[in-house]
Each structure stands twice: as C-alpha cells, then as structure tokens.
Amino acid sequence: MSTERPLFAIREFERAARDRLDPVHHDYFAGGAQDEHTVRANESAFAAINLVPRVLRGAEPPSLEVNLLGCSATMPVLLAPTAFHRLAHPEAELATARAAAAAGVIMTVAMLSTVAVERIAEEARAVLGGADPGLWFQLYPQPDEELTRALVRRAESAGCRALVVTVDSAALGRHERNDRNDFHQLPDHVQCENLRGLGGSDSGDVRRVTLSPEISWRHIEKLREMTRMPIVLKGVLHPADARLAVEGGVDAIFVSNHGGRQLDTTPASITQLPLLAEEVGGRVPLLLDGGVRRGTDVVKALALGADAVALGRPIVWGLAADGADGVAKVLGLMRSELDNALALCGVATPKEITRDLVSLP
Numbered sequence: 001m002s003t004e005r006p007l008f009a010i011r012e013f014e015r016a017a018r019d020r021l022d023p024v025h026h027d028y029f030a031g032g033a034q035d036e037h038t039v040r041a042n043e044s045a046f047a048a049i050n051l052v053p054r055v056l057r058g059a060e061p062p063s064l065e066v067n068l069l070g071c072s073a074t075m076p077v078l079l080a081p082t083a084f085h086r087l088a089h090p091e092a093e094l095a096t097a098r099a100a101a102a103a104g105v106i107m108t109v110a111m112l113s114t115v116a117v118e119r120i121a122e123e124a125r126a127v128l129g130g131a132d133p134g135l136w137f138q139l140y141p142q143p144d145e146e147l148t149r150a151l152v153r154r155a156e157s158a159g160c161r162a163l164v165v166t167v168d169s170a171a172l173g174r175h176e177r178n179d180r181n182d183f184h185q186l187p188d189h190v191q192c193e194n195l196r197g198l199g200g201s202d203s204g205d206v207r208r209v210t211l212s213p214e215i216s217w218r219h220i221e222k223l224r225e226m227t228r229m230p231i232v233l234k235g236v237l238h239p240a241d242a243r244l245a246v247e248g249g250v251d252a253i254f255v256s257n258h259g260g261r262q263l264d265t266t267p268a269s270i271t272q273l274p275l276l277a278e279e280v281g282g283r284v285p286l287l288l289d290g291g292v293r294r295g296t297d298v299v300k301a302l303a304l305g306a307d308a309v310a311l312g313r314p315i316v317w318g319l320a321a322d323g324a325d326g327v328a329k330v331l332g333l334m335r336s337e338l339d340n341a342l343a344l345c346g347v348a349t350p351k352e353i354t355r356d357l358v359s360l361p
C-alpha cells in the first residue's frame with residue numbers, strides 16, 4: 001500500500017489517511033473532546049503567531065541536532081505517544097518504530113501500544129544495526145501500584161530511556177464522535193500488548209486500564225522510587241503545576257492538552273507555553289505538543305521556550321497513508337521545513353532561536 005502521488009504537506013497526509021481509514025477509526029484518531037474547540041485552537045494559535053526573521057546573519061548551514069535527557073536526536077521533533085497503531089496499519093508500531101529509528105528521532109512508545117515495547121525496541125535496534133534507539137515509554141499511572149511497577153520494569157528492561165507520565169487523564173475525555181459511532185470497544189485483533197503477563201493476567205484487554213482521579217503527586221514520588229529513568233510529566237498546562245513538578249524533582253515537562261482530547265476549551269498548548277517557560281525558568285527542559293504541523297511551528301515553539309516539540313496525529317496520518325514509508329515522509333517533511341525555516345530566520349541551530357523571532361497576536 002503506498003500513496004499514488006507525492007504529498008507535499010502534513011495536511012495532505014491527513015487527507016490521504018482519511019481516504020484509507022475506516023471512517024470510525026478515522027474519527028477516533030482525528031477527534032477530540034466535546035466541541036473540539038481545543039483541537040482547532042492548537043493549530044489556529046500557531047497560525048496566529050508571526051515569525052520576525054533576521055537577515056544578513058551569515059549563518060552556517062542549519063544543523064538540527066539536539067540532546068534531550070541524554071538521548072541524542074537529529075532534530076527537536078519527537079513522536080508523541082499515540083495508542084492503538086494497529087487501527088491505522090497492520091504493521092502497527094513496528095512500522096512507526098522503523099521510520100523513527102531511521103530518521104534518528106525519539107519515539108515515545110504508548111503504554112497502550114498494540115505491539116509489545118520489547119518488540120518495538122528490537123525492531124528499532126535492527127534498523128540501527130544494534131545501536132540504542134533511545135525510546136521513551138509513556139505511562140498512565142495505575143491505582144494498582146503493582147501493575148504500575150510491572151509496566152515500569154517492562155519499559156526499563158526493554159531499554160527505554162525516559163518515562164513519560166501522562167497526568168491529564170484523571171478521567172477519559174468525552175469523545176462525542178466515538179459515541180455517535182458507538183466506538184467503545186476495540187476489534188479483537190487490537191490488543192494492548194504491554195499489559196500481557198502483568199498483574200497476574202495474560203489479557204491485553206484495554207478495559208484493564210484505569211484512568212483515575214485518585215492519581216496524585218504521591219504517585220509521582222512513588223515512580224521516582226521505582227525507576228532511575230528520567231521522569232517527564234505530560235499534560236501540564238497550569239504554571240502552578242509546572243512549579244510543583246520542578247520542586248518535586250521531575251526531569252522534564254510536556255506542555256500538552258492531549259491534542260484537545262481530554263478537557264475541551266483548555267488553551268492551545270502554544271498559548272500556554274510562555275507562562276510555563278517563565279515559571280520554570282530553564283530549570284528543566286520543556287516539551288510541547290498539540291497542533292504542530294509545520295517546520296515554522298517548531299521554530300515558534302522553540303522561540304517561546306520549548307526545547308523540542310512532539311507530533312501526535314501527523315504520525316498516525318503518515319502510518320495510515322503509507323506505513324513506515326508514510327511516517328518517514330512525514331518526518332522528512334518536518335525536517336526539511338524546519339531546516340528551511342531556520343535558514344530563513346537567520347539562525348543555524350535550535351539553540352540560536354530566540355524570543356525576538358516571534359511576535360504574538
């Protein structure tokens with residue numbers, strides 16, 4: 001399966017994916033909470049920010065490399081965790097992992113991946129001739145501490161280099177598209193493979209997962225005791241929570257509204273970023289996701305205080321459109337757009353991107 005004609009923008013991958021996907025699954029991937037105000041805001045807020053380039057800087061050719069929590073990456077763009085890749089393509093997370101490894105970017109494996117994290121790591125390592133792909137693992141902390149511990153152990157044993165703890169999911173967001181489609185159960189062949197063999201059960205049934213309002217800072221402290229992986233809190237929007245996170249010793253903060261899929265009418269991630277950047281004051285790295293669709297969006301996020309950004313839906317669109325090749329093309333597009341945007345802004349590296357390169361609405 002491959003796209004018949006070349007695609008020149010992530011928006012075109014979105015259309016190609018829509019043409020390929022079962023409409024119910026497309027709605028699951030594309031949709032957000034309730035009226036989807038935040039889904040739209042994530043993208044429109046980027047469009048409303050202007051870039052104010054510098055000229056005649058005599059800059060070196062752009063170099064996009066970064067190091068994030070000890071993992072080197074060929075650009076400041078990583079894969080956000082997204083669940084259930086098997087709904088998008090039969091090769092599921094294996095295809096995604098091959099493309100990410102070949103591109104030299106960090107893939108955050110979702111706890112709810114449909115291929116086990118060990119298999120994903122093996123696939124990525126094979127692309128790199130046995131070298132470490134620097135995978136990160138996303139966790140929904142469970143009220144059952146032993147299940148959480150087993151998931152953390154599993155990620156560590158698979159060689160994951162950071163634990164991305166999703167904290168914006170005290171309950172599942174209300175997805176009216178899924179309700180209208182009566183999509184409340186996964187097909188039998190789509191299983192959460194990371195759950196198998198843990199907590200005394202061999203089932204990969206997603207219903208074993210609990211999203212609970214009981215989860216608190218105490219659970220983050222426990223995670224700190226459970227693992228030596230750096231801990232990244234994903235889903236922080238309030239500056240006061242960013243302060244607590246830094247004081248609590250987390251290693252990085254992911255400014256995210258879950259792609260508008262949890263609480264509708266939260267601000268766009270990019271709108272909230274400067275407030276968090278000010279509160280954090282460079283004490284820990286800041287990552288951002290939500291609505292990143294262009295290389296120029298990456299420059300805007302870095303100018304406003306992010307160290308890197310992550311892509312959610314664009315990766316799913318690439319996967320659905322053309323498997324590993326589709327993901328590779330999405331990442332290739334981001335890389336060449338970012339390269340072009342840096343050159344046109346008069347900077348050579350992500351570190352040289354400064355606040356004065358953007359003007360806010």
Ligand SMILES: Cc1cc2nc3c(=O)[nH]c(=O)nc-3n(C[C@H](O)[C@H](O)[C@H](O)COP(=O)(O)O)c2cc1C
Nearest residue numbers: 029080081082083166258259289290291311312313
């Ligand atoms: C289909 C889908 C599944 C997702 N699954 C997860 C998940 O399992 N865990 C998580 O922390 N975030 C999950 N997210 C949120 C993403 O990690 C990310 O925050 C969001 O997609 C970024 O916005 P974007 O899609 O506009 O790039 C999911 C998002 C989508 C679209």
Ligand SMILES: CCCCCCC(=O)C(=O)O
Nearest residue numbers: 083112206209210211261
């Ligand atoms: C208990 C199942 C929750 C699935 C959530 C996956 C996700 O984060 C998303 O779709 O967004």
